[in-house]
Amino acid sequence: MTIEQILLTQFRHFERCHFSFDAKDNLIVGQNGSGKTSVLEAVYFLAYAKSFRTSSNRALIGHHHDRFQIDAKICTDDSKHVVQSIYGVDKSIQTVRLDHEIGVKQSVLARQLPVVFVDASTHRDFAATPKNRRDFLNWCCFYTMPEYHSHLSRFQRALQQRNQLLKQCRHYGDNRSLLATWTDPLIFYAEKVHAARQALIERLNEKLLCIWPHFLAMKPGQITYESGWRNQMTYAECLDQTLQQDMVYGFTQCGPHRGDLSCLTADGHSIFQGFSQGQQKLFAYMIKCIQLTLLNETDFLKSILLIDDLAAELDDVNQSRVLDYLKTMPCQKFLTALNPAVFSNRYADHALFVDQIVHSDDGHTPAHAVSAPI
Template identity: 25%
Template sequence: MQILKLKLINYRNFISEEFNFSKYKNIIIGNNGMGKTNIVEAIYYLAITKSFRTFDDNVLVNIDKEFSTIKGDIYHNSKKEYKIVIEKNGKKVFIDSKQINKISDYISKINVIMFNQEDLKLIKANPSMHRKLINMEISQLDNEYLKLLSDYNKVLKQRNTYLKSMLTNSMIPKEYLDILTGKLIELGLKINVLRKNYIDEINKYLNDNFKKITKKEGLYLKYISEYNDLTKEDLIKKYNQMYKKDLNYGKTNIGIHLDDFIFYYKNKMAKDYLSEGEQKNAVISFKLAEINIFYYQAKTMPILILDDLFSELDNQKINKIIKFLKKSIQLFITTTDLDNIDEKILKNCRVFKLKDKKIEVKDYE
């Protein structure tokens, strides 16, 4: 899978700009504030319909404009045009000029893996960041997952609202809460299975990748969930046991919205037993495992974005990432200076240099 062309209209600092990419390696260089991350953010947004930098779509629209457009030509067996129009009242998505009414029917068409400085904090990150990352990746492999997650969150919100109402009015019957609990459990069990399957797939490759990079082994990812190995009847009992606590707090205190994914090394938490450098290598191994899953499960190579990693990873670690990539993968690298880039990486590469509102393009043989 490759993005051949990207056109940005009123997107952040780009009023009207078009980029023609190499099918293989692309390097975007420029000082901070020039917009290099804006370009890869737009590629990511075109695939996921969300930014990895902000939850507010309005900031993606140039401050002096009313709307923004991201348009890309994607090649995967055949060429298709994907477009997203961002307006103040929402977004619209299109494939080959046909509007797609459901976002869940659009996501998973373009596969992108993002690797940036925030990902390097993954091992020490909080559970919400772990869930966000896993949700993004599974959604690209299974668009039904996104719908399940959306439905779960809607029922969760309804249940929490009803709990608060019950807390302030003791006359409100519990029967409707039981109905919401049943719906929550049914959706949660389906999500639990998909998450468990995904982590099992990650673990097929994670330790082998880590061993190739570090010569050490024993790394795995553990899925922590209240739903693990339980039936609907088991979970109903759990929710009934938590009823008083839920009522007092006005919120649901168990469920897949509280799941976590923790890195372990030799049956110990990796954050406590791996050095900083080894933790970075563990995250690299995880990202490579994600690529493995796309290749073997989705039968495609995703677009890989390495955003501003040279301030956190030395050339040796970057080269390790490149070394384990298949030649057919399309790669994007952002950096402030070409001096950071190994000559081997520059071979057969297209470089976009952002300077003074101009973009210079150079191909390296």
């Protein structure tokens, strides 16, 4: 899948602006505050109905407006589609359209438009919390294993219901027979989720072994998966052992919702503790490239890669390593930069200079970003 064109209306500081994109490489150039990151943000919002910069979608609405709209033309190998996403203060106007079909579920659009985002803080975000690392696992499984989303959703529902019953047990006493009605499906779907994640870890390590030499001149590390319960026990045994504590605390302590990744160097130390910031950032690029590779190896749509300010915190040598590898990736790429010279001749076909946009005066005729050779 590639994005051929996008029209932003009242999105951030773009009153009404039209962009046309290359099917492979797009370099978006502009000074700080010019809106180059907002272009990436709009693409990301199309896929996931959220921003990578803020938890409040209202912050994306242009000043003095009550809504924004994103229209896009997207292409596959043999067809074209029209996507529209409207977000407003009034929830009644919020909608997603795919080929003019109204009310399309966001998960449907996300599956059609897989987007991977990287910026200068990606490695720190990945290191920060188990949730961020679980999100990475869930993303990879969602796009490469058709039944995973259903299994994870049913596990989460069973977990929610069991936790509600555990809270009741804390206040009103033991009711194990009622707990069993949700513990049984919890175990069933937890094992499905766990098996999928384990299978994914094997594939991740295979890819990591291949990609590592392109980024780092040291022995390859590895990724290990921590299930969220004791390895020597089955999940059913773990739940049985922790039941009394679960009833005291009012929630389920173990399970895939507590799963995590460990990213280790060749000698078994944490990458997030033993690597420099630059090395951690290269590792983050490896992880993101592996995401793209996994999708490319399925019968699925090609993904889209968004990179905001690649030059940040990377020296010239490491920038070249990343850029050289990215050129081999068969996906559509969007990269931002203050100065196009950072990218040498690798993306010399054309650039979009967002700080030279001719803004529309009448509010109807789309303005265009200026394309020019570097």
